[in-house]
Amino acid sequence: MMKWLSVALALAAPSHAYIRFGCATLSVQRLDPVVEPGNIPSAHLHQIVGGNAFNATMSGDIGNKATCTTCSFSEDLxxxxxxxxxxxxxxxxxxxxxxxxxxxxxxLTGGMTIYYLQDDFSSNGNTKITAFKPGFRMTVGSPTTTSGSNPGLRYTCLQDIMTRGSETNDFPKTACPAGIMAIHHFPACWDGKNLDSPNHQDHMYNTVKGMFQNAGACPSTHPVRMPQLAYETMWNTSQFNDKSMWPTDGSQPFVWSFDDSKGYGTHGDYMFGWKGDALQRAMDSTSLTSNNLKTQSVAEANKCAIKNTVSEPIDGWLEKLPGGM
Incomplete structure (x- = not known):
């Protein structure tokens, strides 16, 4: 196992209770094959990591369609x-x-940190963890949400790159020296039947408590415990800390690409694409460092990319958000 990955795993999981790894940026464009399949472009801009099968329309076993991944585990497509x-x-x-x-x-080039927890940071637990199945997909959160009631959707104002805790349900209101970390915890209770649902959420049940605490027990309607999936995205806001650029009333100046300045509408999408039984092997393992997952170098992860289907300005100073949001 490469030095950079083994160091990350050793520091992050002293009890070997989960897998944690990085994925470089694959693409930044307006596509959303879960919520808006086939739409070119989708309504708002997304940052995407993972396998290079990503496209406006995706179906079947993604793990058999991608040929490379931006993630450190090469079997995770x-x-x-x-x-x-x-x-x-x-x-x-x-x-x-x-x-x-x-x-x-x-x-790694940008991207996100991905977690698949068996239980929490201090225990593997004693419940069988069933890996997601080919074709599985889900979302958490919604761009139309106007309150911060989901404890799994949070922000951390980074004092330095290692800051953790002090989470808020909306954008930090003060300048953050090292940026803003956006956190997305997905539900981990499955109905055991459906790989998706009309709203991409009803086939799952959310017992998340946030802050990487033990999730609650699964209900009888959704009895199958799956991995607790979580994302952490580090946004480097430091170049924008000059208050002369902020609103004259001093309010915080950051917005999501769907024009949400509160932060309550933060959301994440997931499409399963691990090869074969790789994820199940990892979830069955009691030792994180002996789960037999195949790794790749940072250079290999950074090299994986796709051509943009949607061509439009997304960088530099823009008069409006991509898509006119």
Whole structure:
């Protein structure tokens, strides 16, 4: 196992209770094969990591369709994506906030940190964890949400790259020295039958308590315990900390790419694409460092990419958000 990955795993999981790894940015464009399949472009901009099978329409076993992945585990050809963060200048123009990798994940290009927990940070638990199945997909959160009631959807104002805790359900209201971390915890209770549902959420049940605490017990309607999936995205807002660019009333200046300035509408999408039984082997393992998952170098992860299906300005100072949101 490569040094950068083994260091990250050792520091992150002293009890070997989960897998944690980085995925570099695969693409930033307006596509959403879960919520808006076939739409080119989708309504708002997303940042996507994972396998190179990502497209406007995706079906079947994604793990057999992708040929490379931006993730450190080469058998993980899944796709993970969220909205994109922008800074809104007091003059009304927008600029995309760059992403940067977690300190433990080497020199990955942007991207996210991905977690698959068996129980929590201190125990593997005693419940069988059933891996997701080919064709499985789900979302958490919604761009239309107007309250921060889901404890799994949170923000951390980073004082430095290692800051953790002090989570809020909306965008931090003060300038954050090392940026803003957006956190997405997905539900982990499955109905045992459906790989998807009309709203991409009803086949799952959310017992998340946030802050990587033990999730609650699964109900009889959704009895199958699946891995607790979580994303962490590090947004480097430091270049925008000059208060002369902030709104004149001093309010926080960041928005999601669907034009949400509160942050309550943060959401994430997931499409399973692990090869074969790789994820199930990892979830059955009691030792994180002996789960036999195949790894690749940072250079290999960074090299995996796709051509954009949607061509439009997303960088530099923009008069409006991509898609006119």
């Amino acid at each position: 899944s796709n993970y994506w969220t909205a994109v963060m922008y800074f809104k200048h007091r003059n009304g123009s927008y600029k995309r906030v760059p992403q940067y990798p977690n300190a433990l994940l080497g020199t």
